[in-house]
Every structure is written in C-alpha cells, then in structure tokens.
Amino acid sequence: MQNFSKTVLDDIESINKIPAVAHILEIVCRTTGMGFSAVARVTSDTWTACAIHDEINFGLAVGGELKLETTICNEIRQHKQAVIIDHVAEDPNFADHHTPLMYGFQSYISVPITLKNGTFFGTLCAIDPKPAKLKNPTVTGMFTMFADLIAFHLDAMEELAKTERELKKEQEIAVLRDQFIAILGHDLRNPLNAISTSAQLLSRLNLDERSGRITKIIKDSSFRMNGLIENMLDFASGRLGEGITLSRTADEDLEKLLLQVVEELQAIWPLRDIKVSFNFDYPVHADGKRLAQLFSNLLANALNYSPSDSTVEIIGLSTEKEFNLCVINEGKQIPAAAMDRLFQPFSRGEVEPNQKGLGLGLYIASEIANAHNGTLKVSSTPKKTCFTLHLPFTNDNNK
Structure with a gap:
C-alpha cells in the first residue's frame, strides 16, 4: 500500500468533496467518446490521480501516481496552457512524444486547473487508445468550464476551511x-x-x-x-454555559430590596436627587437578589450619565398581569449606533473620560431580564433616557 503525504491526502479529499466531480468525469467521457478521464494533482514532484472515470481499464486508481517526467501534465504545469491531441500518430508535435508511446493513447486533452490566487493545482484530463475529435469550441469550452468550476469549488473550500480555523x-x-x-x-x-x-x-x-x-x-x-x-x-x-441562574421567591419583599439599592447608591451620590415611586400591590414571583442587581446597574448607569443637578426618577409597578420597573434620567440622547449594541458585552457607546468600566452592566441586566422571561428595553430622546424592565406574569413565572 502506498504511503501518501498529508498534503496529497488532503488534495484527494478536497477533490472528492466536490459532488460534481464524478459527474464531470462521466460527462467528459460521454461527450468526447473517450474511455478515461481524471482530475490530477500536479506538483513539481508528483502526478497523483485525485478522481477518475475509467471505462478502458487503464489501471490507475484514486491516489495512483505516475512518474511526473512521463506525463504531458508536467509540461502543462510549466506553460499553463491546455494540450489537445485528436490523433497522436498524425500530430507532428506529439507523434514521437514519449508519453503517448509509453501509455498507448491516441487522443488526449488536458486543461489546467488554476486557483484564484494563480496557483496551479493540476489538470482535468482525458485519454483514449482511439483518435477523437477534440479540437472544437464545444469540447474545449466544456473542459475549460469544468476546470474553472473545480477551481472555484477548491477556492471556496479553502476559504471555508480558513474561516473555520479562524x-x-x-x-x-x-x-x-x-x-x-x-x-x-x-x-x-x-x-x-x-x-x-x-x-x-x-x-x-x-x-x-x-x-x-x-x-x-x-x-x-x-x-x-x-x-x-x-x-x-x-x-x-x-x-461558559451556565447562564444566569435564578432562585425565585414568591414572598420576596422586592420593594425593600430595591429601596436598599437606592440607599446604597444615594450614599455614593449624596447630592443627587433620586425620586422613587413604587406601587407593588401584587407579589412578584422572581429572584429578588437578581432584580436588585439589575436595578443597581440601571440606577448607577442613570446617575453616571445624567447632569449632577438633575433628578433620576424610578417608577415601579406590579399588577395582576405584569411587573414594570422604569429608571428615567435626563442627559444626552443615546446615539442610534450605540443603541444597536447597548446590551452587548464590552460595549459602552460614547463614554466620558471619567466614566470608565467594563461595559458589562447593561449586558448583565439584559441577561437577568431574559432569565425571568422578561425584556429590558430603552428609549432615548434629547431630553431623557428611560430603561424599562417588563416581566409578564405567566404560569412559568409563578412556578
């Protein structure tokens, strides 16, 4: 059994991954009347059959090699031009050529397969012991088109492999x-x-x-x-695959937890005006700690991105069907480009020099909302920006 290098095996595999190759080789033989066709990988050292269609028992299998110097494909590798022979015995250029004499064919056609970057891959070729009518636009055009098609597929697979590696x-x-x-x-x-x-x-x-x-x-x-x-x-x-984990509590004192967040942030911004309006008439079956974390991110964000003499307004409301929490602040309008990536990790939009961070706060807040089967949305105008958490009450929420 022959020992092939990884490169040769890769080339054979690439050619045989192209579904059309087998049909191309069959069509080539049917159209020209020739009995053997192949896609060959031709390098400066080797000639290797990557795919074949053999009706004349030429005796070459996929992976089979010919001595490079004995092939016309070696000459094609050098001048990059197709070689077409209708009848070797009547062709002044090839009547005494060593290749037809060695392999016993009279008709021959071989077209180079050239990749997009100009690299010579090999040839699409066909031979037969009988003469054939090959020097016409139909046959040459067909071979050229098929060679280009194979090259296109090889380029596409290389691009895909490169993308997959990256x-x-x-x-x-x-x-x-x-x-x-x-x-x-x-x-x-x-x-x-x-x-x-x-x-x-x-x-x-x-x-x-x-x-x-x-x-x-x-x-x-x-x-x-x-x-x-x-x-x-x-x-x-x-x-890493674990996601935001929740620990829902039916009787969580959500108002207390949210007010605690307000107190903590008020201590950090003692001169800021924070207006709170809560109306929690119905219990919220949720993870209170996670909602407090979400709220802390929203409130800290509002305090960071609003004028120091402005008021940050917080509105919380629970009804029989839903829970809503809004954090509203004055300040610059969020640009449209920043709005599109606001809830993506490490995205901070337009940031003032003294407002540094990881850009994870809104992403984490959005993930917490998603974990509760809710939504976190934002609206922004030249006058104010509003982040709204919406949790619909469903059977899933109440489990």
Whole structure:
C-alpha cells in the first residue's frame, strides 16, 4: 500500500468533496467518446490521480501516481496552457512524444486547473487508445468550464476551511478570556471583602474630617468594585454555559430590596436627587437578589450619565398581569449606533473620560431580564433616557 503525504491526502479529499466531480468525469467521457478521464494533482514532484472515470481499464486508481517526467501534465504545469491531441500518430508535435508511446493513447486533452490566487493545482484530463475529435469550441469550452468550476469549488473550500480555523481560534481565545475573567473575579473577592470590612470598621471610629472622607472613598470604591466583580462573574458564567441562574421567591419583599439599592447608591451620590415611586400591590414571583442587581446597574448607569443637578426618577409597578420597573434620567440622547449594541458585552457607546468600566452592566441586566422571561428595553430622546424592565406574569413565572 502506498504511503501518501498529508498534503496529497488532503488534495484527494478536497477533490472528492466536490459532488460534481464524478459527474464531470462521466460527462467528459460521454461527450468526447473517450474511455478515461481524471482530475490530477500536479506538483513539481508528483502526478497523483485525485478522481477518475475509467471505462478502458487503464489501471490507475484514486491516489495512483505516475512518474511526473512521463506525463504531458508536467509540461502543462510549466506553460499553463491546455494540450489537445485528436490523433497522436498524425500530430507532428506529439507523434514521437514519449508519453503517448509509453501509455498507448491516441487522443488526449488536458486543461489546467488554476486557483484564484494563480496557483496551479493540476489538470482535468482525458485519454483514449482511439483518435477523437477534440479540437472544437464545444469540447474545449466544456473542459475549460469544468476546470474553472473545480477551481472555484477548491477556492471556496479553502476559504471555508480558513474561516473555520479562524473561528476555532477565536472560540479558543474567548473561552480562555472567559475563564480568566471568572478566575480573576473569584480571586478579587477576598481582598475586596477585606478592604470593605476594614472601611466599615474605620467608619465607626471617631475620625477627623479628612480621615472620614478617605474612609468614605474606600467604601464607595469597594461598592463599585464589588459590582464590577459581580458583572464579571455573571458574564463568565453565561459565556461558559451556565447562564444566569435564578432562585425565585414568591414572598420576596422586592420593594425593600430595591429601596436598599437606592440607599446604597444615594450614599455614593449624596447630592443627587433620586425620586422613587413604587406601587407593588401584587407579589412578584422572581429572584429578588437578581432584580436588585439589575436595578443597581440601571440606577448607577442613570446617575453616571445624567447632569449632577438633575433628578433620576424610578417608577415601579406590579399588577395582576405584569411587573414594570422604569429608571428615567435626563442627559444626552443615546446615539442610534450605540443603541444597536447597548446590551452587548464590552460595549459602552460614547463614554466620558471619567466614566470608565467594563461595559458589562447593561449586558448583565439584559441577561437577568431574559432569565425571568422578561425584556429590558430603552428609549432615548434629547431630553431623557428611560430603561424599562417588563416581566409578564405567566404560569412559568409563578412556578
């Protein structure tokens, strides 16, 4: 059994992945009356049959090789022109040529298969021990068209393989990135908890004004860092296949949880006006902690992107059929281009120099809404921007 290199095996496989090749070789023989046709891979070293149609028992199988110097295809590889012989014995250029004498054919046609980048792949060829009428536009045009078609398919498969390789590489990079984010998030939690706890203890001491301000900065920064870590971990969890997990509670005091978020953020922005209007007449069967996380992202976003002298308005309402939570702020209109990617990870739209972050907050908020079978939408005008969480109450919500 012959030992083929990986390159040769790849070439044979590529040709045989083209469904039309078998039909092309059959049509070639039927149209010309010739008994043997093939697609050959021709390099500077080898001639290899990638596909064949044999009605004359020529004796060459797929993968079979001919000594390169004995073939006319070797000459075609060099001058890149088709060679057509109706009757070897009557052809002054080939009557004494060593190839017909060696292989015993009288009619011959071989057309180069040239790839898009100009690379010579091989030939589409046919032979027969009897003469044939080949030098006419119908036959030459057919062979040229079929050779071009094979080249087109080879180019398309190479492009597809290249895209698949790039996609696989991107997927591997994405997995490594997400794993890194998850590990980083977990590793950051312990030192951050230590910093936050220490700041809490310091705030209870009788500190002077300057020390009190520094302690508050540490507390506020710890709060923001904790939010970033939570978003990082949720993002990594979602990308690694676990998704946003929920723990629904039927009697969750959602109003209390949301007001707690308002208090925490009000402490960070003590001079900001936050107007709250809640009307929770009906219980909301949801994961209160997750909704609080969503709300914290929306409210922090509203406070970050609105004028310092403006009011951020919060409206929450539960009815028998649905739950809605709106966070409204004044400020610049969100550009249309940014709106299209607002809920995508690492997308932050137009960001002021002092407003830095990972761009995960709105993505995580949207994922939390989706996990609740709800929606998170945004509308923005030159005067105000409104983010609205909508949770319809269905049988699934109430389980």
